[in-house]
Amino acid sequence: MSLSPVEGVALAEIESDGGMGEPAAKGVVGRSPGQLAWLRLRRDRTAVVSGVLLVFFMVLGLSAPLIEVVYGVGPREQFQNLLDGFGMPLGYAGGVTGDHWFGLEPGLGRDIFIRLIYGLRTSLFIAFAAALITATIGIGLGALAGYLGGWLDAVINWITDLTLAMPFLIIALALTPTITLRFYGERGQVSSAFGVGVLIAVFAIFGWTSTARLVRGQVIALREREFVEAAKASGAGLGHIIFRQLLPNIWAPILVSFSLAVPQFITSEAALSFIGVGLSDETPSFGRMIYDSLDFLQTDPAYVFFPGITIFALVFAFNLFGDALRDALDPKSSR
Amino acid sequence: MSRFLIKRLFSATLTLFAVSVLTFLMFFALPRDPVSSICSKNCNPERLERVRDDLGLNDPLVSQYAGYMKGIVTGRDLGSAQGGRCDAPCLGWSYVTNEAVSDTIARVLPVTLSIVIPAAILWLLLGVGLGMVSALRRGTWLDRAAIGFSLTGASLQLYFVGAVLLLVFVYNLRLLPVPSYTSLFDNPARWASGLVLAWVALAFLFSAIYARLSRAQMLETLSEDFVRTARAKGLAKPKVYGRHALRAAITPVVTIAGLDVGGALGGTVITETTFGIQGLGRTAVDAVRSGDLPTIMATVLIAAVFVVLANVLVDLLYAAIDPRVRLR
Numbered sequence: 297m298s299l300s301p302v303e304g305v306a307l308a309e310i311e312s313d314g315g316m317g318e319p320a321a322k323g324v325v326g327r328s329p330g331q332l333a334w335l336r337l338r339r340d341r342t343a344v345v346s347g348v349l350l351v352f353f354m355v356l357g358l359s360a361p362l363i364e365v366v367y368g369v370g371p372r373e374q375f376q377n378l379l380d381g382f383g384m385p386l387g388y389a390g391g392v393t394g395d396h397w398f399g400l401e402p403g404l405g406r407d408i409f410i411r412l413i414y415g416l417r418t419s420l421f422i423a424f425a426a427a428l429i430t431a432t433i434g435i436g437l438g439a440l441a442g443y444l445g446g447w448l449d450a451v452i453n454w455i456t457d458l459t460l461a462m463p464f465l466i467i468a469l470a471l472t473p474t475i476t477l478r479f480y481g482e483r484g485q486v487s488s489a490f491g492v493g494v495l496i497a498v499f500a501i502f503g504w505t506s507t508a509r510l511v512r513g514q515v516i517a518l519r520e521r522e523f524v525e526a527a528k529a530s531g532a533g534l535g536h537i538i539f540r541q542l543l544p545n546i547w548a549p550i551l552v553s554f555s556l557a558v559p560q561f562i563t564s565e566a567a568l569s570f571i572g573v574g575l576s577d578e579t580p581s582f583g584r585m586i587y588d589s590l591d592f593l594q595t596d597p598a599y600v601f602f603p604g605i606t607i608f609a610l611v612f613a614f615n616l617f618g619d620a621l622r623d624a625l626d627p628k629s630s631r
Numbered sequence: 632m633s634r635f636l637i638k639r640l641f642s643a644t645l646t647l648f649a650v651s652v653l654t655f656l657m658f659f660a661l662p663r664d665p666v667s668s669i670c671s672k673n674c675n676p677e678r679l680e681r682v683r684d685d686l687g688l689n690d691p692l693v694s695q696y697a698g699y700m701k702g703i704v705t706g707r708d709l710g711s712a713q714g715g716r717c718d719a720p721c722l723g724w725s726y727v728t729n730e731a732v733s734d735t736i737a738r739v740l741p742v743t744l745s746i747v748i749p750a751a752i753l754w755l756l757l758g759v760g761l762g763m764v765s766a767l768r769r770g771t772w773l774d775r776a777a778i779g780f781s782l783t784g785a786s787l788q789l790y791f792v793g794a795v796l797l798l799v800f801v802y803n804l805r806l807l808p809v810p811s812y813t814s815l816f817d818n819p820a821r822w823a824s825g826l827v828l829a830w831v832a833l834a835f836l837f838s839a840i841y842a843r844l845s846r847a848q849m850l851e852t853l854s855e856d857f858v859r860t861a862r863a864k865g866l867a868k869p870k871v872y873g874r875h876a877l878r879a880a881i882t883p884v885v886t887i888a889g890l891d892v893g894g895a896l897g898g899t900v901i902t903e904t905t906f907g908i909q910g911l912g913r914t915a916v917d918a919v920r921s922g923d924l925p926t927i928m929a930t931v932l933i934a935a936v937f938v939v940l941a942n943v944l945v946d947l948l949y950a951a952i953d954p955r956v957r958l959r
Contacts, residue, residue: 454642457942458649460890463934465900466915470658470927563788567901570790571916586790590905593794594802604791612786619782 333548336624343620349613357417364410371414371580375405398602402592408602414580415603416610422492423561426499431554433500434507439538441508442515449512456505464564465571468498472573488579495568495575499561510553514546548625555621559614566607582607639946643939650935651928655696658924699723699928722932723925727918732929735914740933742812743910745822746829746902747895753834755888758841759881765842766849767872777842784839792832793905800828810906829906833899837891841884848880855879878952885948893941897934 327335337343356363364370398408441452475494518524519542527541543550562582569575569583585603592599690698701707702721722732758781765777800807810828813821852858853876861871900912911930918926 454646457642457646457939458653461646461650461935461938462653463894463897463915463931463938465912466919466927466931466934467654467657469916470919474657559786566788567790571900571904572920586788586794590790590794593798597798600791600794600798604788604794607788608786608791611788612782615782615786 329548333624337620340620340624342616343624346613346616346620349609350617353416353610353613354420356413357420360413360417363413367410369407369410371406371411373406375400375407399598401588402596402599408585408599411580411585412582412603412606415582415585416606418492418575418579418581419562419565419607419610422495422499422565423558425496426503426561427554427557429496429500430503430557431507431550433504435511435543435550437504438508438511439515439542442512443519443534443538443542445516452508452512456508459502459505462502464502465567468502468568469571469573471498472568488575491575491579495565498568499564503557503561503564507550507553507557510549511546514549515542518542518545552618552622552625555614555618559611559618562607562611562614636947639943643943646939647932647935651700651932652696654928654931655699656692658927722929725918725923725926727921727923727926732925735926736911736929736933739909739911739914741814742908743896743899743903743912745812745815745826746833746899746908746910747892749826750830750833750837751888751892751895753830754837754841757834758838759845759884761838761842762845762847763849763872763877766846766853769850777846781839781842781846784835784837785843787836789832789836789901790905792835793828793902796828796832797906810908812908812910826908829899829902829908832905833895833902840887844887845880845884848883849876852876852880882949882952885952886945889941889945889948890938893938894934896937896941897930 337347398412400406401408401411437452441449472494475497476490479490524537524541527537532541565581566583566586569581570587572587575581575584582603586600586607589596589599589603698707702723706721720733722736724730725732725735728735761777761780765774768774797810801809807824807828808821811825813825815822855876857879858871858876861875862868866875897911899910900916902908903910903913904916911933915927915930915934917923918930
């Protein structure tokens with residue numbers, strides 16, 4: 297399976313939007329397309345709700361150490377005294393109490409709530425970093441391929457095809473331990489920052505294709521237009537044409553694809569942890585928690601549900617927001 | 632058309648070649664000695680050396696690669712420790728499972744096919760159907776329900792949906808047996824009941840995307856002039872929507888479907904892990920964990936073949952759906 301099917305769809309949907317940049321202002325006041333989009337976004341109830349939810353999640357993740365202090369429980373603390381003889385949490389719904397809002401992990405007896413908060417931080421950081429890097433690579437390669445065309449276009453296209461043909465999960469599964477071994481040797485203690493870095497690198501290698509295709513298509517549509525010709529005629533260099541003339545015209549679809557790429561990397565990070573690569577048990581992460589919890593599906597379903605629902609809510613909010621953003625940036629949309 | 636096809640096939644072959652070289656380099660550049668992981672305890676240095684020799688690990692990389700490729704095309708003779716003669720699609724011998732890799736693949740490939748093909752049919756029907764209905768009934772509760780369904784599906788994780796399905800249908804209601812694979816030809820009922828949860832989970836997650844995409848495409852097509860013309864000249868609604876509009880709206884759906892099905896055939900790693908079914912994906916994961924190089928190579932190659940073939944197929948389908956492509 298490639299990263300996620302969402303990327304392809306996002307691409308197709310964005311491309312189907314057709315041309316953009318025609319100002320849709322009908323009122324007396326002149327407004328830039330950006331202002332118009334912002335107005336539409338603010339008027340859209342879904343966008344506001346999902347946007348607020350996203351900000352809430354981000355604040356939660358960023359302030360994880362602060363929450364730990366207020367909440368009074370750390371992510372690595374174990375509460376064996378609250379487990380029964382079989383290592384199952386005492387009480388209802390996986391040991392939910394006033395002290396442990398989401399209950400305890402069976403076995404080790406760690407607090408699920410604070411681990412989720414730290415997991416949120418890890419996942420968001422990885423997803424944003426990966427989305428930024430892949431967007432940069434994708435924009436660069438896509439713009440070059442689209443604008444210059446010829447053999448460079450053919451080569452970049454072929455590399456894109458090649459990247460898509462590699463089974464992402466299997467390669468990532470094989471590659472991650474290899475990279476780690478190279479740096480740490482057989483017995484080295486792997487730091488969690490390094491694990492996060494390797495994950496981001498793996499995403500960067502595989503994740504840039506959709507942005508590259510999107511940007512390439514848009515650039516091809518624009519490169520024969522008069523304003524590009526005018527820039528060329530007045531002696532503009534390659535950098536100026538790409539960054540000053542072409543990219544400002546296609547930032548809308550890029551922004552939408554970025555906002556849809558973030559949840560996709562959250563999902564992929566979880567999927568990788570789920571098949572056992574990715575982060576060590578020391579670093580709390582969503583996928584890792586779900587993977588560990590599946591063994592307790594029958595005995596402690598609450599343990600499966602808390603991480604599952606949280607990750608769903610996060611990805612759902614991102615997808616809603618991405619959709620709303622697309623509507624707001626689309627001059628043809630009626631909203 | 633035929634020139635286009637030849638060009639396409641040529642680039643597909645080139646891609647496969649590059650995938651095989653890359654995979655080869657990647658895995659043979661592993662710092663971990665693949666042999667020592669095969670026999671961890673009771674291995675003396677001589678045996679290790681012999682195994683290394685049998686695997687051809689002492690030869691230069693290029694000749695190792697050439698030997699591997701020759702094995703796939705014409706078959707080759709492996710040492711007696713590796714089951715002797717290895718016939719045409721020879722993918723090597725696995726010291727971990729002690730069988731020819733092609734035998735392993737032949738065993739697990741039908742499992743993945745049985746998961747993916749019915750699931751793909753289900754998700755395409757469900758997704759495109761929902762998308763069409765919600766586009767035709769735009770703004771009604773049906774449309775909103777379909778959008779909600781698709782957004783939910785797109786945001787859910789397969790292992791979470793799988794876990795819930797398992798919990799409800801297998802452990803609590805006991806309506807279905809624990810997922811497992813039985814050959815379709817041995818016992819069709821057990822085949823279906825053992826895999827239906829995997830189909831449903833996959834279809835729910837994937838159809839969501841198709842519903843969104845085909846809804847957006849359909850809405851755009853419905854506002855086109857040719858649809859109005861078709862209605863104006865007196866064609867019945869079902870014919871206009873089913874024939875004219877759907878055909879124009881479906882091309883991007885075909886692209887995504889090709890990528891998805893191709894990718895899924897290469898191993899539904901997450902699905903197989905969630906439901907505990909041993910298909911291509913789980914075999915690949917196991918192979919990576921145990922450092923079983925020949926099996927890793929084979930699974931990656933097969934996955935790449937599926938993706939590349941699916942891409943070629945999509946191009947052909949394009950030509951079939953959209954006559955303009957044929958003229959080019």
